[in-house]
Amino acid sequence: MGATLMLTFLGVLAIGVPVAFALGIAAMVIFAVINPSLLALVPQRIFTGMDLFALVAVPFFILAGELMGGSGILDRIMAFSRMVAGGIRGSVAQVTILVSMIFGWINGSGVAGASAVGSMMIPTATRQYGNAGFACAVTACASTVGPIIPPSVPMIIYALVAQNVSVGALFAAGVVPGLLIGLGMMAIVYLIARRRNYPADGGHYTLGQRFVISRQFLVALLLPLIMVGGIVSGAFTPVESGAIAVLYAMLVGFFVTRTLDLKGLYAALRKTGVISSVVFLMMGVANVAAWIMTTEQVPQAAAEAIRAFTDNPLVFLLLVNLILLVVGCLFDTVAAMVMFGPILIPMAEAFGIDPLHFGVIVCINLIIGMVTPPVGICLFVVSGIAKTPIERVVRESLPFLFWLLAVLAIVTYLPQSYLWLPRLMGYA
Numbered sequence: 001m002g003a004t005l006m007l008t009f010l011g012v013l014a015i016g017v018p019v020a021f022a023l024g025i026a027a028m029v030i031f032a033v034i035n036p037s038l039l040a041l042v043p044q045r046i047f048t049g050m051d052l053f054a055l056v057a058v059p060f061f062i063l064a065g066e067l068m069g070g071s072g073i074l075d076r077i078m079a080f081s082r083m084v085a086g087g088i089r090g091s092v093a094q095v096t097i098l099v100s101m102i103f104g105w106i107n108g109s110g111v112a113g114a115s116a117v118g119s120m121m122i123p124t125a126t127r128q129y130g131n132a133g134f135a136c137a138v139t140a141c142a143s144t145v146g147p148i149i150p151p152s153v154p155m156i157i158y159a160l161v162a163q164n165v166s167v168g169a170l171f172a173a174g175v176v177p178g179l180l181i182g183l184g185m186m187a188i189v190y191l192i193a194r195r196r197n198y199p200a201d202g203g204h205y206t207l208g209q210r211f212v213i214s215r216q217f218l219v220a221l222l223l224p225l226i227m228v229g230g231i232v233s234g235a236f237t238p239v240e241s242g243a244i245a246v247l248y249a250m251l252v253g254f255f256v257t258r259t260l261d262l263k264g265l266y267a268a269l270r271k272t273g274v275i276s277s278v279v280f281l282m283m284g285v286a287n288v289a290a291w292i293m294t295t296e297q298v299p300q301a302a303a304e305a306i307r308a309f310t311d312n313p314l315v316f317l318l319l320v321n322l323i324l325l326v327v328g329c330l331f332d333t334v335a336a337m338v339m340f341g342p343i344l345i346p347m348a349e350a351f352g353i354d355p356l357h358f359g360v361i362v363c364i365n366l367i368i369g370m371v372t373p374p375v376g377i378c379l380f381v382v383s384g385i386a387k388t389p390i391e392r393v394v395r396e397s398l399p400f401l402f403w404l405l406a407v408l409a410i411v412t413y414l415p416q417s418y419l420w421l422p423r424l425m426g427y428a
Helices: 002-014 019-034 036-050 053-071 073-085 091-107 110-129 132-145 153-162 167-173 175-196 207-233 238-256 262-295 298-309 313-330 333-350 355-371 377-386 390-413 416-424
Strands: none
Touching: 002 019, 002 262, 019 036, 019 262, 019 333, 036 262, 053 073, 053 091, 053 110, 053 153, 053 238, 053 262, 073 091, 073 110, 073 207, 073 238, 091 110, 091 132, 091 175, 091 207, 110 132, 110 355, 110 377, 132 175, 132 355, 132 377, 132 390, 153 167, 153 262, 153 333, 153 355, 167 175, 167 207, 167 355, 167 416, 175 390, 175 416, 207 238, 262 333, 298 333, 313 333, 313 355, 313 390, 333 355, 355 377, 355 390, 355 416, 377 390, 390 416
């Protein structure tokens, strides 16, 4: 039945039906084949999949990110990044990466980073370098840092799917890989800038200017410190962290920078509602599919098939990487997480792989999918901003994609290089 579910899903998806509806239709077809009376279970399983208190953190994090642009926080991040990275060769691209890292530290969403940072930096980089493809590639690939550096929406979804992994532990485990990706991309930009003779034009700052910019940036810096620090330390839950982030962004926007108004608040709430509804619907429908696969013992059958091929955990992880890289090219991150997580997570446990280690592997694999065609949503976002062919963006993205794959290999086969941090913080 698992194969029938997947084939039906892919068939419905091929005719242009959205992912959540395609999965729901496929699940209902399976129920109708097994026993039509089971169709009454569909609404119940959908509600059960959405009836998770921890999911409330998702709209809070999305809303906090949406409010950042209207509250002036993103402008302060931009000014600070220009001061820090403006003197490095290829400075506009360097600033783009640094802004994406800091923005991701607050927002936790790759698409939001590509859209918000891209709209501000891509026109500048295009004018500076005369190469819209390169400007788009840097922005799109740098946006992948957002969902890895905590707080991370995909990691929250993974924790909900796995049910045996702490969100705080995942956040702590994402710090080192996120920094590796961001700093490695900055090094790649430096090498490309030297070869193409891209200048550094950050300008000079007096001590007074540096003090003012740093003081204004402190307002933005407090937000991730409160959010991530509170979760990792156990002071409050991810839901409480998201609520505090929203409140902080509103207070800053209305009373500190005074750039946020009721119209901007309404726009942020509306966009948050649309994005969150997609996530919730996907979680609900995927729970129906997960129930079918669990009942039909699909994870056990898949694990036995792989064990017949190999009993080596390292080979298993290689197979998982290959599978998820392909899946990430075809499916949205959240959709892939809730569809394939219930199958792969029990298999990883059967091979004795640390669920925290496996969680970071899954997240990075699917996040790479945001910048790989044919879905590659971040590629389409930035190419739309610059109005440039996506083929040019993909071509310029190749050095950064190779680095993302290198970091994935490090995360997969050298887990001690980053798991020391969650263990240092007391996570088993």
